[in-house]
Amino acid sequence: MEGRIYILYHGSFGELVAEHLATSDFAENIVGLYDLKVASVSLDEPEKDMPEDIPLAECDLLLVLGILPKAGDLVPIIAERTGAKAVIWPIEDPNLIPEGRYSIEEELKKMGVHVEFPEPFCILESSEDELVNSFAAAFGKPKFEVKVNARKKIIEVVRVIRDTPCGSASKIAPRLSGMSYNDLKSFEDQVRQMHDNECVAYMGPDRPIMQRAGELLSDALKSALHEV
Numbered sequence: 001m002e003g004r005i006y007i008l009y010h011g012s013f014g015e016l017v018a019e020h021l022a023t024s025d026f027a028e029n030i031v032g033l034y035d036l037k038v039a040s041v042s043l044d045e046p047e048k049d050m051p052e053d054i055p056l057a058e059c060d061l062l063l064v065l066g067i068l069p070k071a072g073d074l075v076p077i078i079a080e081r082t083g084a085k086a087v088i089w090p091i092e093d094p095n096l097i098p099e100g101r102y103s104i105e106e107e108l109k110k111m112g113v114h115v116e117f118p119e120p121f122c123i124l125e126s127s128e129d130e131l132v133n134s135f136a137a138a139f140g141k142p143k144f145e146v147k148v149n150a151r152k153k154i155i156e157v158v159r160v161i162r163d164t165p166c167g168s169a170s171k172i173a174p175r176l177s178g179m180s181y182n183d184l185k186s187f188e189d190q191v192r193q194m195h196d197n198e199c200v201a202y203m204g205p206d207r208p209i210m211q212r213a214g215e216l217l218s219d220a221l222k223s224a225l226h227e228v
Contacts, residue, residue, distance in 0.1 A: 001134040003060035006032040008075070012200045013092045014066030015164075017121070018077055020167035026138060031057040032082075038071040046073040049102075056081045061131045064089040072098030076107045086131040087112040090121035090165070092209055093202040120201050120213045122164040138162060142169040142217050144224040146176075153182040158221075168198040169217060177189050191218045 007030060009018040018033055034054050036158060041049045062084040064075055075098075079087060082130030091097055098104055101117070108115045114129040127133045143162040148155050158173040172194045181187045195214040203210035 001026055001029060001138050003029065003131050003134060004031045005029045005061045005063060005135075006034075006057060006059035006078075006084065007063045007065065008034055008036045008067055008078065009063075009065040010036050010068060010071075011096075016167070016200055017063075017065050017165045020165065021139070022161075024138075024167075031059050033072075036067045036071055036074070038074060039068050040070040041073045043073070046181060047077055050074060050077060054078075058083045060085050060152045061123045061135060062087045066092065066096055067098075069096055070097045072100060072104050073165065076104060076111065076113075079108060079113050080111060086129050087116070088124070088132060088135065089115060089117050090124075091117050091119035092121060092200070095202070096211075120216075121166070122168075122213050122216050124165075136162075142220040144169070144173065144220055146221070146224045148181070148225070148226060148228050150228065153180055155179050155181060158223050158224075164217070165211075165218040166199065168195055168213075169220075171198055172217070176221070184222065184225075188218045188222070191221055 007018050009015060022030060022033060033053055036052065038049055059082045062079050062082065063086060106117055116127060116132055118124040122141060124136045126136055141163060142164050145159040145161055146155055147157040155176050158176045160170045160173050163169045175194060192214045195217050196210060199210050199213055201210040201213050
């Protein structure tokens with residue numbers, strides 16, 4: 001992908017995605033990683049609550065992963081100081097939706113910073129913004145290629161074309177070798193179980209984000225099978 005990436009993260013989701021990206025082939029694009037532990041920010045003077053130890057390297061794309069809701073007012077300040085041109089701020093837990101989301105979004109737009117809130121992160125597929133689009137070419141909505149034994153209806157090899165940001169696609173892919181897809185419902189159920197063991201997204205009747213992420217992954221595999 002193109003562009004320099006700065007990652008603000010916190011909590012299990014933030015740690016999972018940050019670690020996966022930092023150990024991927026695109027690690028060289030990452031210019032900064034920072035665990036933003038701030039729990040609350042002054043509404044009048046949010047800059048006073050900026051951590052003193054935060055390294056603000058220049059970047060093109062700012063990823064905001066799992067930070068606490070009241071820390072959101074720091075993001076426009078960080079975007080301005082790093083020179084970020086775009087922000088990806090995935091929603092994986094409704095309890096972590098930033099307070100004042102719409103005012104933060106408007107502030108970023110006034111600064112000329114493009115911002116997106118994919119829900120879940122792995123629904124990201126394309127964007128009108130070049131930086132987000134470049135990121136989404138490598139991480140986002142999962143995409144696979146498969147090699148199969150068509151006579152026996154057994155999967156032989158699964159290749160990840162686009163990984164999920166958390167790495168669930170690349171973790172699950174090797175385990176699919178040797179699996180039968182003769183019964184697609186059974187195959188889908190097995191894939192969903194594998195996914196749920198890897199995913200840390202919120203799951204509740206009010207907002208079943210983990211379920212949606214599992215559907216995206218299983219649908220991607222079914223699409224790959226149909227293309228064989």
